[in-house]
Amino acid sequence: MGEFFLNQRYTSSGEPELGVGIVTEVSKGKVRIFFPVPDEVRLYSIESAPLLRTIFKPGHTIVDQQGHAMLIEEVKFENGLYVYFGGNRALGESELGDVSISHTVDDRLFAGDIDSPEFFALRRETLDHNYQRRISPVHGFVGGKIDLIPHQLYIAHEVSSRFAPRVLLSDQVGLGKTIEACLILHRLLVTGRISRVLILVPESLIHQWFVEVLRKFNLWFNIFDEERCSALEKGAPEVNPFLDDQLVICSIEFLAGSKKRTQQAISASWDMLVVDEAHHLEWSVDEVSPDYGIVELLSKVAKGLLLLTATPEQLGVESHFARLRLLDPNRYNNYDDFIHESDGNKDIAAIVEKLSSGKDLKAKDLRLLESIFSKERIALLANKDELTTHNLIEDLLDQYGPGRVLFRNTRLAMSGFPERIAQLIPLQERENHSLWIERLTREFSLDMERESETKPEQELWFEEDPRVEWLVGKMEEMHPEKMLLICTSKEKVLALESALSNFPEFTASVFHEDLTLVQRDRNAAWFAEPDGAQILLCSEIGSEGRNFQFAHHLILFDMPFHPELLEQRIGRLDRIGQKKDITIHIPYLLGSPQELIVRWFHEGLDAFNRNLEGGNLISKLFSERLLNITKIPSFEGAQKELEILITETAEYQIELKKALAEGRDKLLEMNSFRPKIAKRLIEQIQAEDNDPTLETYLTKVFRHFDIEMEDLASRTYLLHPASFSAEVFPSIPREGIQVTFDRKRALSREDVSFLTWDHPMATGAIDKVLGSTLGTASCGLIRGTGNPGLLLELIFVLETAGKKSTDIDRFLPDTPLRIVVDHTAKEVTDSYSVAMLNKNLVPGRIEPLLENEAFVDTLLPNMILSATEIAEQMGEQEIKKGLERMKLTLDHEINRLTALQKKNKDIRADEIQAGLEERNTLSALIKKARVRLDAVQLIRKE
Template identity: 65%
Template sequence: MGDFFSNQRYTSKGEPELGVGFVTNTSKGKVEIYFPISDTTRLYAAESAPLQRVIFKPSDRISDKNGRTLVVEHLELADDLYRYFGAEGSISEADLGDVSAKHSVDDKLFQGEVDSPQSFALRRETLEQDYRRRLSPVKGFVGGRIDLIPHQLYIAHEVSERYAPRVLLSDQVGLGKTIEACLILHRLLLSGRISRVLILVPESLVHQWFVEVLRRFNMWFNIFDEERCAALDDNAPEGNPFLDNQLILCSTEFLAESAQRTQQALQADWDMLVVDEAHNLEWSQEKISPEYAVVELLSQAAQGLLLLTATPEQLGLESHFARLRLLDPERYSNYQDFLNESSEHKDIAHIVEKLHLGESLNTKEKKTLESIFPRERTEAINKLDATSRNELIEDLLDQHGPGRVLFRNTRAAMQGFPQRIPHLIPLETEDTPLWQERFCKEFTNDTASPASETQAEFWFKRDPRIQWLLKFLEEIDPAKVLLICKSKEKVLALHEAFSKLSTLKVGLFHEELTIVQRDRNAAWFTESEGAQVLLCSEIGSEGRNFQFAHHLVLFDLPLNPELLEQRIGRLDRIGQKEDIHIHVPYLNGSPQHFMARWYQEGLNAFAENLEGGNSVFKLFSKRLLSICLSPLSGDAHSALDTLIKDTADFQKQLRKNLAEGRDKLLEMNSFRPEVAKDLITQIEAEDQNSTLEKYLSKVFRHFDMEMEDLSARTYYLHPASQSTEAFPSIPREGLSVTFLRQQALIREDISFLTWDHPISTSAMDMVLSSGTGSASFGILKGANSPGLVMELIFLLETSGAQNTYADRFLPNTPLRIVVNHQGKEVTDSYPADKLSKKLQSGKIEALLENDTLVQSILPNMIDAATEIAEEQSAREISRGLRRMKRKLNHEISRLESLQERNKNIRPEELAIAREERETLSDIINNARLRLDAILLIRVE
């Protein structure tokens, strides 16, 4: 494009609903446009901005900022801005008021710049599919590369429906807190309710989160650290690096160590803050850690907040209270009040459990209910009215306890977990003293803190574990085996040993491989003829699940039980279809032998999910390390026996505390199966529907992209020739895609195409922004009444702050109108599907030589269709208002009712809901009609 200058008027080709905007700033190859009608600002790369200059022509009516109007007679360009002249005087482009750009589709038609009927049909279908996509109740839920796990979808749905949600996600390990958070983010981002997100995680989890959000949800978060910020400072010394990107991921430690970066992050205006491992933020009434202080400041500045944390029972009440006060410092300001309230919740939880089981209530419990509900409601329970009983349970769940801000699911309440079957494999070898010494060196290197800088020495070609492993792999062939060990160096040494001792197909997976390489290696591992064993390092396997495999070999054992649980969690996830076999080979008398005994006898960690691993680590790791570093000392075995007993006693008490501390009221509120079942039904219907597949095949064909069959509903996309223009989200070398969820879960190197995927949204944007089919001409032969027919597609668009999510009630709505040359509506006589099949391309030039046709008949046809469309748009606006009021009035009434009994309903949440209702009323009432596409048909 040409140069941009302040106050020039433009429209967005990709987002015409934004209205007419003007240039507010230009710098460093970027141009900023403000669109006043929609109160939206966009920043574009100047060279490739999808913008069209708005230039009014003679006979157009315009007005200035003061409302003075004129009819344009002629215009002049001076100092890069137009000045419009008319009988009433002149108006500079800089002084134009809120104007509407006259769409150019009719101009294109009159000038003979027409496309084929097929292009028009593609545009019409694009508008219709975009309408359905925007209105879909599962928009944002279909696109995740995830199993459809009911409790995860329930939580994501419940939270993403709220206004500026602030919640704590505390499901047990293995139930998918990260997936829940990503689902919430994905839906809110796609709906436009949020746009700026900051994710804070421990340093060790930064890469895991990056992979998770990208591979599963196609969300690209920019990783920020001091090096990245310093580079941005060099480019813009006066700027704020946290304003450079919308989606940012960084470590909590990074911000806690820099007051400057913390201040910059605070000034960056976040819609949502996500904090993982929030239980590691240390807080007490006497002392606050730097990490907690940073998160507290950011949580006050951000509108929404998602805290991912360990279970409340693990945290202890004081630590749990510290998390809740981040969510709502006014509500949770006094620790003693919190303790008293927690006691009251237990009474209500007991009543809910009895109602759920159909048991009778005693006199005290009935009085408690009568203090909450009218007598007629509680009496209905005595009449064995199941409906009334269930409604009472729902209201109790809504109105009591912290269920509004806290979600907590347990394995005990879930189904679908496999059994863990441990196999401890003691090994013997010749030269036992030599090998014991070698195993001690390996263990010392593995547990060195910081990691030893000397190159570890391995003897894997003769290692007894390798000898056992080769034999084991032969016995279970072709079953797949995932092997996890401490480091990348160990993985590479193991691979070298395998290559010299066998012909097995072995895959690698470590942190120095690129994401693409890891995807390819993981894909090779999934293939029936691919790798039988995948060698993973501790860090390299983070964020990856290999649920198709059922054998896990722990080549070494980590000192921290949390890391052991993470390793097993690569296979032991909800949705795993088979039991998991956990193999632990070790040399008798070695440090690994002692570690295996401690995990097996002290914690039963191989057979059962382990909670409180960090507590165990803090309490026992020093003793364990000391014993393992001297396994040959005289008292090593007796010291280990004592440690195992102490650990087992601690673990028994911990499990007892967890069981007694279970908040069943909270668990019931964290998962309502009927809601989840309905969501899954809708998502599965989308998965099985081939509409997207058929639609994209037309778009790819139109833009000269090949779609080669690979297998069922799986394709390889690539440009048909060197001259084919680039297609967004598809690299020049091509991309494998699938429309099958299960295929996408197995093959992470294949993109999962849904209506939520960037390729799908980019495809629609390309059709609409390129002008494809906006003005077309066709010939319809064999009709009874020769003449002219015109098909017009009007678009009813809302303009306003995107975070209001008006799409729920009135998305961009295509209105199809067909008129004949007399201006009479004949839409029903020309169904779109039948018309598209019969139309042929033709030459329009001869028709345009008829002055009467161009100057009178065609404009009259357009005017007649516009009047009809305006009548239809009024009805659509009324429908949209009814949808909005039905939804929001119900939600506001519910919040008002809940607020009377549940202190967790924040006043600002209710205020936001009321304000949003008023804003949406204005937005929907002011929806504007725009002619988007026109097809002239000569009937012969």
């Protein structure tokens, strides 16, 4: 691309609907373009800017800044800018007024610069697919490399459909809060509702989040730390580094350690702030922690806010209030008022539960409902009509449920979890048992020290270890079943790998934090293959954020000390969506500290057989005593103290479960998951998953751009450029990439990309076709019609040029309008279907026609003019439909929220205002939609 100068005019090949833009700034490898029509600014990298120089030709009409028109007679190029001459005056680019360029692809036709009908058909098909994917009700939901879990999809749908989402996601462990947040982000980003996102997490979770959003949702977030910020400032000291990227992950600790970075993050302006582990942000009426203060400042400047936290009932009322005031400080501004609010919703919850389960309502229930709704409406319940009951439940949940700010699903209310089968394996070393007690005591002590700054060297004897001897026997017994083994450290993983290498009949793969992402993918993929590794050896950190649910055997080679860490290990397999029961194997040496830990978890907490709740509270109360017990020199003495601790722990566990059960907000749980909505979403996603259209379309695109597709399995391919000279294609590296169109296979293989209409490779293919001139002009021939003549097939696009944050595609995406006219300029579209032309058209020569002056000067222009007038009329009808769709959706939601606000305090005034503003913006943008000629095909009939 040539050099950029101020006032040059460009159009965007990726977003032609923006119209003609003006260069307003050129600096540091970036160029800033202002597009007057939609009043939008884009910042591009000069190296890869998708920009086309706008040059007006003799015969075009332009205007100056005062609106005076000029017919161009001559064009010159001076000092980087074009100067246009006409009517004894000159007009430079810097003096141009509000101009637009006519995307007259017929210029190519008149010049004889044509493609074959095959390429025209590809462009026509691409425009149609682009329209269908954008208007799809599950646009933004199909692309996640995830199981289709109903409650996750419901929450994502509900939150991402709001005008200004600010919510607390607090599902119990194993129900997928992170997936819910990623689904929300993915949909909002794909549909253009948001563009700038900051994910704020504890330092230990940065890598897990980076992998989650990249591997499962194809979102590349940039990790920000002091090193990155300093490097960015070296090149541009005056620039805020947080403005360098749109999608950012950083740690709370990083911001807390620097007032400068905190202020830069606050001033960077974010569409969405995501905060994980929000329950660690400490707040009280008397004192606010620095971490909480930072999040509070960021939450005030971010338009949207997602807080992810442990279930509130485990944290206390004050802690729960602290989260809610971040979401809506106006609603939750006084702690005393909050704790004294009425809990009268319990009666409503009981009624909703009865209605949901089909139980009869008592007289007092009916009286309460009649005080809320009309007596006539409640009388209809006697008919036992399913729709009447469903609508009443929905209205009750809307008016009394706290689902505007809080979502919480519990395992108790969900199905789909496997059974846990615990197998405790006490080991007795026949020779030198005391030596092994000494060794494993030392190993346990070093494991406890691993959190310290100085990580100690660890001596391991795994070639002789009785646990390894048991492991080898178990692998032989269970072959070829897959086994996942998790232990504390990378060092243990490598030592185990070395020990198992003495048994070549067994295959093991490793997975730890020092491996690159590519190595982890390859090792996980080998484990996933039916004839691959039988066992995967994982370190504690290395196992985070991965899906190993195709395995059903978990080996706890050593014992984690913290209850939450144990639950995290088991959670690698025990998650919603797991298809089989899982067996947890716990080998331990009798008389060792590991035996004490195993007994406490098993007898005190039943943690191997049941999901453990309140792990942090349990740890605070009992962990220090447990650690002290492991240090008692006499094992008999340690066992006596352990018996007392087990009894106390078990009693506390009973009380804790009772308190948690009593604290359940059943109305909240019902509002957090509405099965009928989730079922409809899943059916729509599955329909797209099973539709072969995308696979067929991409096959054509890949063939055109010289990308080879090697069959690997059903609907699974290896993609790579056919030759080194092949054009670079979005998301396909030179070395190739494995892809699948099958969700089930994608979930079992970390190294295989899942292709959907949301995937960057699919959207990149569409952009690559539409961003080029491919197929914009064509000439074809149909033989044997018995009716010689000429046809002109034209594809117009009705475009809106406006703010991406409105997601206008829901109502009026770029809409292709296909028109066929004959040589008399009469429309004959219905007589020449796409299928008929695709089947019968062959390439034709246009040169003889271009030599005919009557054809060039009169016939062809009249055909184009007639089609354009028809397209304008069709465009007006589509605009009318788009306005109707928009008003039907937004008016209903705005009216609903306005009515609910009178009864539900959690409806924010700014949310309603955002809806009103969005409706007004959308209405103006839809009304301004314009028709543009995108492609034209001349057809000769013989």
